Amino acid sequence: MTEHASSALLTDRYELTMLQGALRSGAAHRRAVFEMFARRLPESRRYGVVAGTGRLLEALRDFRFGTAELDYLSDAGVVDEPTLDWLADYRFTGDVWGYGEGECYFPGSPILVVEGTFAEAVLLETLALSVYNHDTAIASAASRMAVAAQGRPMIEMGSRRTHEGAATASARAAYIAGFASTSNLEAGRRWGVPTAGTSAHAFTLLHDSERHAFQAQLDALGPGTTLLVDTYDVARAVGTAVELAGTGLGGVRVDSGDLAAEAARVRTQLDGLGASDARIVVTGDLDEYAIQALAIAPVDGYGVGTALVTGSGAPTASLVYKLVARSREAAPDAPLEPVAKRSVGKPSKGGRKWASRTLDEDGTATAELVHTHEPEPRPGLRPLLRRLVEGGEVVGAEPLDAARKRHARSVAELPAAARRMSRGEPALPTEFPGRP
Amino acid sequence: MTEHASSALLTDRYELTMLQGALRSGAAHRRAVFEMFARRLPESRRYGVVAGTGRLLEALRDFRFGTAELDYLSDAGVVDEPTLDWLADYRFTGDVWGYGEGECYFPGSPILVVEGTFAEAVLLETLALSVYNHDTAIASAASRMAVAAQGRPMIEMGSRRTHEGAATASARAAYIAGFASTSNLEAGRRWGVPTAGTSAHAFTLLHDSERHAFQAQLDALGPGTTLLVDTYDVARAVGTAVELAGTGLGGVRVDSGDLAAEAARVRTQLDGLGASDARIVVTGDLDEYAIQALAIAPVDGYGVGTALVTGSGAPTASLVYKLVARSREAAPDAPLEPVAKRSVGKPSKGGRKWASRTLDEDGTATAELVHTHEPEPRPGLRPLLRRLVEGGEVVGAEPLDAARKRHARSVAELPAAARRMSRGEPALPTEFPGRP
Numbered sequence: 001m002t003e004h005a006s007s008a009l010l011t012d013r014y015e016l017t018m019l020q021g022a023l024r025s026g027a028a029h030r031r032a033v034f035e036m037f038a039r040r041l042p043e044s045r046r047y048g049v050v051a052g053t054g055r056l057l058e059a060l061r062d063f064r065f066g067t068a069e070l071d072y073l074s075d076a077g078v079v080d081e082p083t084l085d086w087l088a089d090y091r092f093t094g095d096v097w098g099y100g101e102g103e104c105y106f107p108g109s110p111i112l113v114v115e116g117t118f119a120e121a122v123l124l125e126t127l128a129l130s131v132y133n134h135d136t137a138i139a140s141a142a143s144r145m146a147v148a149a150q151g152r153p154m155i156e157m158g159s160r161r162t163h164e165g166a167a168t169a170s171a172r173a174a175y176i177a178g179f180a181s182t183s184n185l186e187a188g189r190r191w192g193v194p195t196a197g198t199s200a201h202a203f204t205l206l207h208d209s210e211r212h213a214f215q216a217q218l219d220a221l222g223p224g225t226t227l228l229v230d231t232y233d234v235a236r237a238v239g240t241a242v243e244l245a246g247t248g249l250g251g252v253r254v255d256s257g258d259l260a261a262e263a264a265r266v267r268t269q270l271d272g273l274g275a276s277d278a279r280i281v282v283t284g285d286l287d288e289y290a291i292q293a294l295a296i297a298p299v300d301g302y303g304v305g306t307a308l309v310t311g312s313g314a315p316t317a318s319l320v321y322k323l324v325a326r327s328r329e330a331a332p333d334a335p336l337e338p339v340a341k342r343s344v345g346k347p348s349k350g351g352r353k354w355a356s357r358t359l360d361e362d363g364t365a366t367a368e369l370v371h372t373h374e375p376e377p378r379p380g381l382r383p384l385l386r387r388l389v390e391g392g393e394v395v396g397a398e399p400l401d402a403a404r405k406r407h408a409r410s411v412a413e414l415p416a417a418a419r420r421m422s423r424g425e426p427a428l429p430t431e432f433p434g435r436p
Numbered sequence: 437m438t439e440h441a442s443s444a445l446l447t448d449r450y451e452l453t454m455l456q457g458a459l460r461s462g463a464a465h466r467r468a469v470f471e472m473f474a475r476r477l478p479e480s481r482r483y484g485v486v487a488g489t490g491r492l493l494e495a496l497r498d499f500r501f502g503t504a505e506l507d508y509l510s511d512a513g514v515v516d517e518p519t520l521d522w523l524a525d526y527r528f529t530g531d532v533w534g535y536g537e538g539e540c541y542f543p544g545s546p547i548l549v550v551e552g553t554f555a556e557a558v559l560l561e562t563l564a565l566s567v568y569n570h571d572t573a574i575a576s577a578a579s580r581m582a583v584a585a586q587g588r589p590m591i592e593m594g595s596r597r598t599h600e601g602a603a604t605a606s607a608r609a610a611y612i613a614g615f616a617s618t619s620n621l622e623a624g625r626r627w628g629v630p631t632a633g634t635s636a637h638a639f640t641l642l643h644d645s646e647r648h649a650f651q652a653q654l655d656a657l658g659p660g661t662t663l664l665v666d667t668y669d670v671a672r673a674v675g676t677a678v679e680l681a682g683t684g685l686g687g688v689r690v691d692s693g694d695l696a697a698e699a700a701r702v703r704t705q706l707d708g709l710g711a712s713d714a715r716i717v718v719t720g721d722l723d724e725y726a727i728q729a730l731a732i733a734p735v736d737g738y739g740v741g742t743a744l745v746t747g748s749g750a751p752t753a754s755l756v757y758k759l760v761a762r763s764r765e766a767a768p769d770a771p772l773e774p775v776a777k778r779s780v781g782k783p784s785k786g787g788r789k790w791a792s793r794t795l796d797e798d799g800t801a802t803a804e805l806v807h808t809h810e811p812e813p814r815p816g817l818r819p820l821l822r823r824l825v826e827g828g829e830v831v832g833a834e835p836l837d838a839a840r841k842r843h844a845r846s847v848a849e850l851p852a853a854a855r856r857m858s859r860g861e862p863a864l865p866t867e868f869p870g871r872p
Contacts, residue, residue, distance in 0.1 A: 001651055007833075010600040012593065012619040014633030017657060021635070025652030027642050034638070059600070072625040078655075118642050125636075126619075129596035130603055160565035161752040164446040164495070165601025183448040183562075189508040197450030199457070202470070202759035204774040206554050216461030220516075231780050245605060256549050306752060315746040316597040323638035339641040342668050429780065 007062045008069050008090075012076060013125040019119055020083040028119035029330035035354045036112035036132060036321045040104070042140070042314030042424030047414060049143045049407060050111050051173040052135030053101035054191075056128055057249030057394050063127065065090055091417035092120050096389035098396070099355070102139070102176045102386060102407030104414060106368045110320070110353040110428040111136075112386065118326060127322045133319050134166060137311035138173035141288070143411060144312070145304060146178030147419045153180035154302045155196045157283070170309045170404050176403045177306075191400050198281065198303075199255045202233040203336055214244050214421040224250035228265070230257065238266055242273040251279035251300065260297040261286065287312050292421050349432075355384040357413075365413045368430040390412070441811045443495045444526075447562040449514060455555055456519040464555035465766035468866040470787045472548035472568060472757045474541070478576070478750030480859030483850060485579045485767045486547050487609040488571030489537035490627075493830050494565055499563065501526055512748070513580060528556050532825035534832070537818060538612045538843030540577070540850060542804045544866040546789040547572075547755070549821065550665035554762060560738050561757045569755050570602060573747035574609035577724070579847060580748070582614030582738060583855045584728040590738045591632045593719065595746030612839045615740075625837050634662040634689045634717065636741075646673055650680050661688035663716055666693065666701070674702055687715035687736065695720065696733040703734035723748050728857050761788050785868075791820040793849075793864070801849045 022028035027089070041048050065073075065087040073079055075085070094116020105111050112128065114121045143153060156174040159167035159182075171187035181196040188195040199217055207213035214227050214237075223245040229237035229252045235281050242249055252270070254262045261280045270278045282294065283303035291302055311317075322341075327334035338350030354371045375381065388396030411418070418427030458464035477484050501509075501523040506637050509515055509523070524750035530552020539548050548564065550557045581590060592610040595603035595618075607623035617632040618624070624631040635653055643649035650673075659681040665688045678685055688706070690698045695718045706714045719739035727738055747753075763770035774786030790807045795816050811817060824832030838865065847854070854863030 007600070009594070009622040009625050010603065011621055012595055012633055013624075013631045014619065014635050014710065017622070017633060018635050018639045018653075021639065021649075021652045022642060022820045024656040025648065027648075027652065030642060032642065069451065069625070072621070076624055076631065078621065078631065078701055089699065099737075118638075122638060124634075126596050126639075127600060129865060130598060130600035133597050134599035152455055159446070159448055160562050160570050160757075161754075162566060163570035163599060163602035163605055164443070164566035166570070166599035168446065169599055185449055185452070186445040186510070188512055188514075189445050189505070195512065195514065197448055197453060199450050199454050200558075201777045202554075202558060203454045203457065204459060205759050205777065206466060206468065206857075207461065208764065212461065212463075216463065217716075220457040220460040242504040260841055310751040315751040316742060318597070318742070321596075323641050326642055328644065341637045350452070377738075378812045420501070422763065 003061065005396040006069055007059045007127060008065045010130065011123065013255055015123050015125055016073065016083065018122060019086070020079045022118055023083055023086060025345050026330065029117045030290065031120040031327040031332065031334055031336060032116065032121050032323060033325040033336060034114045034125065034321050035110045035353060036128065036319050037110050038110040038317060038319050040318070041426055042109050043315070046418045046424050047104045047106065047138065047411070048136060048317060049105045049134055049139040049177050050099045050105050051101055051139035051176050051387065051403070052132040052305055053098055054168070054397065054400065054403065055135060055169060055172070056131045057388060057397050059127055059131060060092060060124070060389070060394065063092065063124070070190055085189050086119070091392060092116060092389070094120055094266040094389070095126050095387070095391065098388050099384050100386050100406050101403035102410060104410045106426045106428050106430045108331070108349065108432070109354055109368055109384070115352070117401035124315070124374050129319060129321050133316045135169055135173040136317040136319065137314055138170045138309065140317065141312035141314065142177035142179055142308055143173040143407065144288040144421065145291055145308065148288045148421060149302055150295060151300055152299065154182050154304055155179070155183060156308055157183040157303045159184045159304035161306045162309040167309065172400065175400065178320070178407065182319040192381060194202055194398070197310060198226040199228050201228065204228065208430055209239055211240050211244070211350055214241055218245050223248045226251040226253050226279070227257065228253045230254050234262060234266065235269060236268050239273070240246055241282070241407065242275045242278070244269065249275050249278040251281055252282045252302070253283060254339070255283045260294055263294070263297045263299050288421055307376050324350050357382045357384060359413065363413060365428055368428045372434060439659040441498065442500055442502055442505055443498045443510040443563060444501045444812055445508065446566065447559065451559050451561055451696070452509065452515050452519065455522070456515045458554055459519055459522060461682070461765065466555045467768065467770055467772060468557050468759060469761040469772060470551065470557050470561065470757050471760050471789060472564060472755050473544055473546050474753060476543050476754070477862055478754070479762060480855070480856045481576065481612070482860050482863040483540045483542065483847070484572060484614050485575040486535045486539045486541050486572055487537055487612055487823065488568040488573035489534055490570060490833065490836065490839065491605060493824060493833050495567060496560070496825070496830065497530060499528065499560070500544060515520065521871070526556070526559070527828060528552060528560065528825070530556055531823070531827065531829035533821040534824045534840050535820050536822050537839035537852060538846060542862045542864050542866045544785070544806055544868070545804055545820070546791050546806060549789065551788070565755060565757050568750045571605055571609040571752040572755065572759070573750055574606045574745065574778045575613040576753065577748035577750065578610040578613035578615055578744055579843065580724040580857065581727055581744065582845070584724040584739055584857060586731060588735065590740055591616065592618040592620070592744055593739045594741035595620045597742045598745040600796055603745065608836065610744055611836065612843055614843065615839070629822055629836070632789050635664050637664065637667050640667040642663065647676050647680070650677055653784065654681050660672070660682045662687040662689050662715070664689045664691065666690050671705060674705050675709070678711045678714070683710040685711050685714040687717055689717045689719060692832045693721045697728055699730070699733045700737050701736060727775070751858045760786050791819060792816045795849065799849060800851055801864055804864045806868050808864060834854045
C-alpha cells in the first residue's frame with residue numbers, strides 16, 4: 001500500500017477553506033448538528049443497509065493533521081497560517097450517534113448524527129460520506145443477494161473488479177449483510193472476515209493436463225478442496241476429480257455455461273460416482289436475480305463478484321451530510337436553531353432528529369419514525385440511534401459479528417414484501433410525527 | 437488511514453493456495469505470460485482509456501510479505517510452511533510491458549503483459565486487476581466528459597460518493613483523462629493533481645445571513661473566490677455577491693435548478709452589474725450528456741461528482757488477467773507454449789501478444805493490431821507496449837502529466853466518431869494479423 005497513515009486529507013478542499021472562512025468570521029465555534037441520510041433509496045429498492053460505521057470509527061482515530069499533511073496544505077496554499085495552527089491541534093471532541101451497523105434504513109432515516117462545533121464537524125463530511133456511501137451501497141446489494149440465496153452460503157469474490165481499498169471494505173460490508181466468506185485476504189487479516197477460495201483456470205492450464213492440475217491441488221490442499229471443472233469438458237473433469245480425490249471430494253466449481261443445467265448434470269454424476277457429499281459451487285457474473293433463478297438447482301454455494309462490488313446497479317448510496325441545526329453563539333450550551341436550504345420539492349428537514357421503528361404485535365416493523373425530540377420509550381417502539389462517540393471518545397465500537405447479527409434481525413423484522421426481488425416502494429413509510 | 441503498509445494481502449486467497457499447489461507439483465517455476473485485456477467495452481462505448489499503470493508500479497514496490505502478512509497467513513491456515521517460506525523471500529523478478537497510461541484501448545488490446553515464473557506472476561493478478569479495473573473505468577468515463585465539455589475546465593468532486601481510497605485514485609484518473617482539477621486533497625498531496633473548490637450550503641446556513649457568509653468567505657479567500665449562490669434566491673445572492681466582492685468577483689456556483697436557464701440569467705445579471713469576468717461554475721448530478729446539453733449555455737466550468745466516480749454507468753472496466761502461454765520446463769529459456777481455456781463464443785487468444793495502432797496519411801487511427809510476434813517498425817504503425825518492469829526493476833514510471841498528455845494525443849488521433857456521445861461500436865476494429 002502506498003496509502004498515507006493519516007486519513008485527514010481524504011477530504012474535499014472546500015471543507016478546509018470553509019473552515020478558514022468560519023474561523024475568520026468567528027462562526028467556526030458555533031454549535032452545529034450535521035445529519036447523514038438518503039433522500040431516496042436506489043431505484044426500486046425496498047430497503048437499504050447501513051454499513052461503514054465501524055470503519056468510520058477507525059478512520060476517526062487517524063483523522064489528525066500531522067507534519068506531512070500540514071506541509072502539503074501550506075506548500076499548496078490551501079489555507080492560511082491561523083487555519084494551519086488550528087488544524088495542527090485538531091481532534092474531534094464532539095458527539096456522534098448513528099444507526100447500528102447492519103440496521104436497515106429508509107428515505108430520511110438519520111443514519112448518522114454528528115454534533116460539535118461547526119469547525120470540527122464539517123471537517124468529517126467528506127470522509128464520513130465516502131465510507132458510508134460505499135459500504136452502504138455494497139451491504140444493501142449484498143443483503144438482497146443473501147435473501148435470494150435462501151440460506152445457501154455465498155463467497156464474496158469481487159476484489160479484482162473494484163479499487164483495492166474498496167475491495168477490502170466490500171468484503172467487510174458483504175459479511176455484515178449475510179455473505180459467509182470472502183476471497184479477500186486483507187479483510188481476513190484486518191477484520192477477521194472468514195476467507196475462502198477454489199482455484200483458477202490458469203492453474204489447470206499451467207499443468208500438462210487437467211489430471212496433473214487436480215492431483216497437484218489435492219496433494220497440496222487435501223481431498224476436501226474444491227476443484228474447478230469447466231476448463232475443458234465438465235463431465236470428464238468431474239470423473240477425473242472423483243477418481244483422484246475419492247468419494248470424499250470436497251466440491252467442484254462451475255464458472256460458465258447454463259449454471260442450472262450444469263449443476264443438475266454434475267449433481268447426478270457426482271451422486272452416481274458415490275460423491276454425494278461433494279458440494280457444487282457456481283460462479284460467473286451472478287447477481288440477486290441469477291441467484292434467485294438458481295433456487296431450484298442443486299447448488300450448494302454461490303461465488304459473487306462484479307455485481308456485489310458495484311452495488312448491483314447502485315454503486316453509491318447517495319447519502320448526504322447536511323447541517324440541520326446550529327447555534328448563534330459560540331458556547332457549548334447555546335440553543336440550537338433549525339436550518340435548511342430552500343429546496344423545491346424537498347421537504348424541509350431542519351433540526352436535530354431521533355429515530356425509531358414501530359413494530360406490530362407480531363414484531364413486524366410497520367414504520368420508520370423520525371422525531372424532532374427524543375421519544376418516550378414505549379412497547380412497540382424500537383429506538384434506532386446508538387451513541388458512537390462521546391466527547392470525542394469512541395464508545396460505540398463493536399465486533400463485526402454484532403453488526404452481522406443486527407442485520408439478520410433487522411431484515412427478518414421487515415414485512416415480507418421487503419424480501420421480494422421485484423421492483424417496489426420502500427418497505428416501510430418514513431413518518432415525521434409532529435411535522436405539519 | 438487504517439491501511440496496512442504492505443499491498444501483498446490485497447489479493448484473493450486462491451492466488452496463494454494455487455501457489456502452494458504449484459510449488460508442490462513443481463510447476464510453480466515454469467515460465468508464464470499473463471495478459472490483461474477487456475473482452476468488450478462497456479455497453480455502447482467507443483473507446484476505453486488505460487489508467488492505473490502508475491499506481492500499479494507504486495503498489496508493486498510494496499508487494500512484500502512481511503511479518504504481519506505471514507503471521508496472518510499462518511494463523512489463519514491459508515498456506516503451509518514451505519509456501520510461507522517462499523513468500524517471505526518473494527519479490528517480483530520478471531518483466532512487465534503495458535500500454536502507456538492514458539492510451540486509448542479497444543476489445544482485445546493487451547494493455548498489460550506480465551512475464552515471469554507462474555508463481556511470481558500469478559500473485560499479482562488480483563491487485564493488478566483491482567487497480568486497472570477501477571482506474572480505467574473512471575478514466576474512460578472522464579474522457580467522454582472532457583470531450584463533451586469542449587475545453588471548458590472540469591473539477592472532479594466525487595470523493596464523497598465513493599470509497600475514500602477509490603476517491604483519491606478517481607481524482608488521479610480523471611486528471612489523466614482531461615479534468616483540470618479535483619476537490620480531493622490527498623490526490624493533490626500524493627500525485628500533485630491540482631486542487632480546487634468553492635463552498636457548501638452549510639457555510640451559508642451556518643452564518644446569520646447569506647451576506648454574512650459571503651463576507652466571511654471573501655475576507656478569508658479574497659474576491660477571486662467562487663461564491664455559492666443557490667441557497668435561498670439566486671438573483672438576490674448574485675446581487676449581494678457583486679455588491680460585496682466588487683466587479684472583480686472570481687465566480688459563482690449554481691448547484692440546482694435548470695442549469696442552462698440559471699446560467700443564462702446569472703450571466704446577464706453579472707454582466708449588467710459589470711462583473712463580466714466573473715465565472716459561472718455549475719454542479720449537480722452532471723454526466724457527459726448533461727455537460728453536452730450545456731454546451732450552448734454561458735457556463736465557464738463544470739463540477740462533476742457521482743457520475744465520474746461511478747464510471748457513468750460502467751463502474752468496472754471488466755478487465756481480465758489470463759494465462760496465455762507457459763513453458764513445460766522450469767527454466768528461464770524454456771520455450772513458451774500458447775494455452776487457452778475452451779470457451780464457447782470466445783475466440784482463442786493463446787500466446788504472447790504485441791500491439792500497435794495503424795494510422796492513415798492524416799495521422800488518424802484506423803485499426804488496433806494485436807500481433808503474435810513483435811512487428812517490424814514501419815511508417816503508419818505506432819507500437820503500443822512500453823516496458824514497465826525489467827527483471828523486477830520498475831523502468832516505466834513517469835510523471836502524471838506524461839499520461840495526461842498521452843491521453844490528449846491518443847483521443848485526438850481517433851476518428852471523429854469516437855468523440856460522439858451517442859451509443860456506438862468501438863471506434864477502431866481490433867485485428868489479429870496472421871490468425872486464422
